[in-house]
Amino acid sequence: MNHSQPVRRTERSLARPLQIAVWLAFAAAAQCAFAQTDSTDSGAASASASTSTATSRNGTEQSLPAVKVSASSADDSPLHLTTPVSNGALGTRSQLDTPFSTTVVTGEDLANRQANKLGDVFAGDASVTDNSNAYSAWATYITIRGLPIDWQNGFKIDGNPFISYGITMPYENLERVELLKGAGGFMYGFAQPGGVVNYVTKKPGKDPVTSIDIGYRMDGVISEHADLSRRFGPDGMFGARINYTHEAGKTYNAGDINRNSVALALDGQLTRDLDVYFNAIYQTSRSSGQTPAIYISPSYAGTSLPATISGGSNLLNSAGQHLNTSLQLYTAGVKYQIAPDWTFNTSASYSKSARDRNESTLTLANQAGNYSDSRWNGDEGHQDIYWQGSFEGKVKTGPFTHQLVFGASVQRQTNDYNNAQTTAGGVLGSGNLYVQNPYVFYSGSGLEKYRASEINQKALFLSDTMQLTSRWSLLAGLRYTNYDQDTFAESGATTASYGKNGVITPTFALMYKLDALTTIYASYLESLEAGQIVSSSYANGGSVLNPLRSRQYEVGIKTERARWSANAALFRIERGASYANSQNVLMQDGNSIYEGVEAGGSVRLGRSWQVGGDIMLLDTWYAKGQSYNGKRVAGAPQFTAAARVSYDVPFVPGLQLGADAKYTGNTSVRPAGDLETGGYMLVNLGANYMTRIGGHDVTLRAAIDNLTNRRYWMFQYDSYIAPGDPRTVSLNAKIDF
Numbered sequence: 001m002n003h004s005q006p007v008r009r010t011e012r013s014l015a016r017p018l019q020i021a022v023w024l025a026f027a028a029a030a031q032c033a034f035a036q037t038d039s040t041d042s043g044a045a046s047a048s049a050s051t052s053t054a055t056s057r058n059g060t061e062q063s064l065p066a067v068k069v070s071a072s073s074a075d076d077s078p079l080h081l082t083t084p085v086s087n088g089a090l091g092t093r094s095q096l097d098t099p100f101s102t103t104v105v106t107g108e109d110l111a112n113r114q115a116n117k118l119g120d121v122f123a124g125d126a127s128v129t130d131n132s133n134a135y136s137a138w139a140t141y142i143t144i145r146g147l148p149i150d151w152q153n154g155f156k157i158d159g160n161p162f163i164s165y166g167i168t169m170p171y172e173n174l175e176r177v178e179l180l181k182g183a184g185g186f187m188y189g190f191a192q193p194g195g196v197v198n199y200v201t202k203k204p205g206k207d208p209v210t211s212i213d214i215g216y217r218m219d220g221v222i223s224e225h226a227d228l229s230r231r232f233g234p235d236g237m238f239g240a241r242i243n244y245t246h247e248a249g250k251t252y253n254a255g256d257i258n259r260n261s262v263a264l265a266l267d268g269q270l271t272r273d274l275d276v277y278f279n280a281i282y283q284t285s286r287s288s289g290q291t292p293a294i295y296i297s298p299s300y301a302g303t304s305l306p307a308t309i310s311g312g313s314n315l316l317n318s319a320g321q322h323l324n325t326s327l328q329l330y331t332a333g334v335k336y337q338i339a340p341d342w343t344f345n346t347s348a349s350y351s352k353s354a355r356d357r358n359e360s361t362l363t364l365a366n367q368a369g370n371y372s373d374s375r376w377n378g379d380e381g382h383q384d385i386y387w388q389g390s391f392e393g394k395v396k397t398g399p400f401t402h403q404l405v406f407g408a409s410v411q412r413q414t415n416d417y418n419n420a421q422t423t424a425g426g427v428l429g430s431g432n433l434y435v436q437n438p439y440v441f442y443s444g445s446g447l448e449k450y451r452a453s454e455i456n457q458k459a460l461f462l463s464d465t466m467q468l469t470s471r472w473s474l475l476a477g478l479r480y481t482n483y484d485q486d487t488f489a490e491s492g493a494t495t496a497s498y499g500k501n502g503v504i505t506p507t508f509a510l511m512y513k514l515d516a517l518t519t520i521y522a523s524y525l526e527s528l529e530a531g532q533i534v535s536s537s538y539a540n541g542g543s544v545l546n547p548l549r550s551r552q553y554e555v556g557i558k559t560e561r562a563r564w565s566a567n568a569a570l571f572r573i574e575r576g577a578s579y580a581n582s583q584n585v586l587m588q589d590g591n592s593i594y595e596g597v598e599a600g601g602s603v604r605l606g607r608s609w610q611v612g613g614d615i616m617l618l619d620t621w622y623a624k625g626q627s628y629n630g631k632r633v634a635g636a637p638q639f640t641a642a643a644r645v646s647y648d649v650p651f652v653p654g655l656q657l658g659a660d661a662k663y664t665g666n667t668s669v670r671p672a673g674d675l676e677t678g679g680y681m682l683v684n685l686g687a688n689y690m691t692r693i694g695g696h697d698v699t700l701r702a703a704i705d706n707l708t709n710r711r712y713w714m715f716q717y718d719s720y721i722a723p724g725d726p727r728t729v730s731l732n733a734k735i736d737f
Contacts, residue, residue, distance in 0.1 A: 364433075
């Protein structure tokens with residue numbers, strides 16, 4: 001690519017946001033006009049007891065009704081924009097009042113979808129690209145707006161950090177999954193700017209719960225799940241909820257899985273103002289036969305990828321490959337209502353995760369599918385200790401009301417590694433994608449680990465959402481962080497260190513309420529991500545790169561009515577670029593730029609039909625570097641679209657049929673921009689039937705994923721690809737006692 005191309009790309013990048021901004025302004029104006037005539041929406045929404053005030057032309061205050069969507073309208077508003085979401089240092093606020101793009105997937109959504117990996121959870125979100133493989137170390141790999149999510153800092157459970165690598169969550173045990181798209185540096189501290197996933201576990205409610213469900217997934221995985229919740233003591237002072245999940249059997253690619261998971265939630269309403277809680281998760285998983293990682297080396301000979309294969313094939317599997325993981329998380333906290341408008345929250349958590357894996361990496365040599373098989377065997381462990389305390393409340397200064405959140409947090413993360421390879425370089429031999437892998441390598445577990453790295457963060461944070469008028473509000477936030485990162489050799493000697501005090505990550509946002517159910521916002525964020533420890537697959541393996549700073553600009557609109565909901569956002573993210581050069585050295589060089597628009601909505605048509613859709617248009621390029629200037633950023637599709645439709649069958653009460661589809665455009669596999677995965681569309685079908693048997697509520701669910709059994713290459717990570725999952729059938733039966 002010649003040097004004039006980055007200039008042409010910059011000109012195009014300036015034109016596109018202007019066009020999109022005009023489109024957003026038009027959409028906002030149309031929404032405002034439509035909202036004035038949308039009086040029928042009040043049928044499924046109830047007015048809140050509280051009201052906000054607006055200033056009339058004569059200077060007097062008049063009431064604007066604040067609308068609260070009732071539980072009965074939840075099915076009519078599948079975007080769940082009024083659902084409270086955790087925003088770290090911003091406190092808890094609804095999606096509608098969060099000036100960033102967010103997604104919420106409820107527990108019911110997860111059950112209907114019969115999610116098996118993180119990519120399934122966000123199948124309806126066009127901004128999220130699935131890079132995950134179930135039953136493997138890649139189970140939580142997704143990209144958001146073309147950016148990878150940080151497996152060390154981008155995942156939370158009830159707002160508490162844990163190391164997600166190789167951990168498939170027990171989705172049956174979750175109340176919902178929250179996704180904050182983009183840079184989360186102010187809200188959560190150091191993290192890559194792809195986004196933050198927060199798993200919210202089920203808690204004791206006011207109503208008792210007793211349910212059991214049994215599931216089946218091709219080719220022979222059987223699962224059992226039990227959910228039990230009770231309140232007890234004077235006036236239901238104490239609550240307890242326990243969820244247990246077990247699954248075992250033969251997976252779709254002839255592997256095996258055996259997983260046990262238990263989640264416990266306890267709470268106590270000790271006084272009218274004082275609540276305490278304790279949560280725990282314990283999970284173990286043993287699997288074998290997972291699909292190897294497929295690496296495109298700099299020496300790959302060819303202008304396109306090899307012909308696709310099915311992810312259900314066991315041709316790439318070979319004896320000895322396995323992944324065994326464990327996860328423990330314990331959280332304790334206190335919530336105290338200091339005054340009617342002020343609360344104090346403090347919590348501490350400890351998480352521990354471990355991986356024992358024997359994994360092949362197939363390094364592709366050419367388009368014919370020839371590869372060399374390198375086997376890696378190792379034990380890895382992680383610990384995360386976290387504390388946060390915060391005050392949240394309101395104050396008034398003259399005519400302005402301030403919603404304040406301020407507090408502090410301390411986090412200590414340790415990583416322990418050890419590895420053993422088969423021979424020098426770990427190469428077992430050569431093979432071909434279309435011929436059974438013949439190599440066998442059995443390995444033991446319990447290798448002696450050493451402390452490989454330590455990361456410490458201490459932070460102070462403050463945010464102020466100032467209500468300027470009944471419609472206008474201004475958000476300003478600041479996080480001050482002291483950060484230290486050290487890496488060690490197996491001997492214990494320090495090999496690299498990075499430390500910096502006073503790291504500032506700010507956020508600003510301006511919000512405007514068209515009405516009680518519609519928010520327009522413009523926001524700015526900065527984020528800093530931890531320095532990457534270079535893996536052994538690169539020529540400079542073992543070294544540590546400096547932290548990277550990111551900046552995010554976003555303009556958006558969100559609205560949720562009784563029978564329809566919609567959101568749209570225009571964004572630009574500037575991130576420091578890191579990639580392997582032609583000498584296979586992982587380096588930092590210039591920036592990677594992400595510009596795009598995302599829009600989605602859902603509407604109920606009549607009494608039986610629900611139709612929704614979501615799109616993302618994305619333009620990415622490398623800039624200001626010595627290499628790859630103007631070329632597309634690896635892992636970022638230019639266009640994605642998702643659509644879904646559901647039908648409540650009127651002559652069979654309780655039966656709902658559904659279909660969804662998602663198209664993912666071609667994706668650059670590596671920064672050189674010379675290889676692409678090609679675009680692909682996946683179609684899924686599902687059915688849910690609710691009835692009563694023997695006086696008990698019974699729910700029967702069925703799902704078919706990848707209905708057409710489409711074969712495709714999926715981008716997995718920079719220079720890594722994977723075959724997409726094959727057609728699978730899932731069944732589930734649940735009974736409530």
